[in-house]
Amino acid sequence: MTVKSALRVLQIFELLAQYPDGLTVKEMSDKLGWPQSSTFNLIQTLYNQSYLSQSASKKYKLGANLIQLGSKALDSFDxxxxxxxxxxxxxxxxxxxxxxxxxxxxxxxxxxxxxxxxxxxxxxxxxxxxxxxxxxxxxxxxxxxxxxxxxxxxxxxxxxxxxxxxxxxxxxxxxxxxxxxxxxxxxxxxxxxxxxxxxxxxxxxxxxxxxxxxxxxxxxxxxxxxxxxxxxxxxxxxxxxxxxxxxxx
Structure with a gap:
């Protein structure tokens, strides 16, 4: 069984990984084909938990918590x-x-x-x-x-x-x-x-x-x-x- 909201979070991460300079909420909703309102709610949740960061130009990028998770994943990778x-x-x-x-x-x-x-x-x-x-x-x-x-x-x-x-x-x-x-x-x-x-x-x-x-x-x-x-x-x-x-x- 696939949980839709969890899948969408992963799709956001995978999309932003391709854009180091970040994307706006509208750009992400357009690229993913999602309604802008639901995209915004997901983005805000991830931003509040430091899984995304925001630049001065209001573009969202991958955040600091993902660096920590990635580092721990590497440590555990045999x-x-x-x-x-x-x-x-x-x-x-x-x-x-x-x-x-x-x-x-x-x-x-x-x-x-x-x-x-x-x-x-x-x-x-x-x-x-x-x-x-x-x-x-x-x-x-x-x-x-x-x-x-x-x-x-x-x-x-x-x-x-x-x-x-x-x-x-x-x-x-x-x-x-x-x-x-x-x-x-x-x-x-x-x-x-x-x-x-x-x-x-x-x-x-x-x-x-x-x-x-x-x-x-x-x-x-x-x-x-x-x-x-x-x-x-x-x-x-x-x-x-x-x-x-x-x-x-």
């Missing part, structure tokens, strides 16, 4: 658990192993892993830390973090070779990161484990910052054979998780 159905669906679609990781100083920490039965077995496990510069997940953070934060991380670490294909030249790494930024995703080819190719993409939160990264990993030859399909499904997945966390472009 994105690791919330993301699991999306990651499992991705694994079933691409039929390769899927990871999610977060950044911890100059390392990535695996927080989710869904291993497809036929995929290559990796040594990575939930809770494990790996270098940020030679993993697809780590490169996602280096690529999509603000430039100053990336520089701060790179200035603190030594680019050591883990496999013969690890990039150890900072200039070459930064050039690669610039290319990844244009692509919208990252990858690493046998830089951390021989025979393994990893493709990763960022997950953003409501503040439009990268919060986590998701990757698909598998045997190099098979990953290259299905790269376009894997990238497409990976980006759809990270966009869905980002939207779940309140992110909008």
């Amino acid at each position: 994105f690791v658990t919330e993301s699991q159905p999306y990651l499992q669906e991705l694994m079933n679609t691409v039929e390769e192993t899927v990871f999610m990781a977060v950044l911890s100083e100059d390392k990535v920490v695996y927080v989710n892993k869904f291993e497809f039965e036929r995929s290559i077995r990796t040594s990575a496990y939930i809770g494990m830390q790996r270098p940020v510069y030679c993993t697809g997940l780590g490169k996602a953070f280096l690529t999509f973090l603000p430039f100053r934060e990336r520089e701060e991380i790179l200035s603190k670490i030594e680019l050591k070779a883990i496999t013969p294909k690890t990039i150890t030249d900072r200039q070459a790494l930064e050039l690669q990161l610039s290319e990844f930024f244009e692509l919208g995703y990252t990858f690493e080819e046998e830089e951390n484990e021989e025979g393994l190719l990893c493709i990763a993409a960022p997950v953003y939160d409501v503040s439009k910052r990268i919060k986590a990264a998701v990757s698909v990993a598998g045997p190099k030859e098979r990953m290259l054979m299905h790269k376009d399909r894997i990238v497409s499904n990976l980006l759809v997945t990270t966009e869905r998780i980002s939207a779940r966390m309140g992110y909008s472009k």
Whole structure:
């Protein structure tokens, strides 16, 4: 059962979210197709409870109480658990192993892993830390973090070779990161484990910052054979998780 007045309150919030400079009561009633009198009564109630604010030009905007509620909602949002159905669906679609990781100083920490039965077995496990510069997940953070934060991380670490294909030249790494930024995703080819190719993409939160990264990993030859399909499904997945966390472009 839908309560009409509750639904209307939500529609007001969703409308005003699209107009940061606010709207008058008449503008809202026109856009929503409601009588101006009933629109005014709802607006006044929300304004009196500080869920809306009013500018000098008599336009109503989202109010301070919504900021507090949003902050508490974020605190209670367990994105690791919330993301699991999306990651499992991705694994079933691409039929390769899927990871999610977060950044911890100059390392990535695996927080989710869904291993497809036929995929290559990796040594990575939930809770494990790996270098940020030679993993697809780590490169996602280096690529999509603000430039100053990336520089701060790179200035603190030594680019050591883990496999013969690890990039150890900072200039070459930064050039690669610039290319990844244009692509919208990252990858690493046998830089951390021989025979393994990893493709990763960022997950953003409501503040439009990268919060986590998701990757698909598998045997190099098979990953290259299905790269376009894997990238497409990976980006759809990270966009869905980002939207779940309140992110909008």
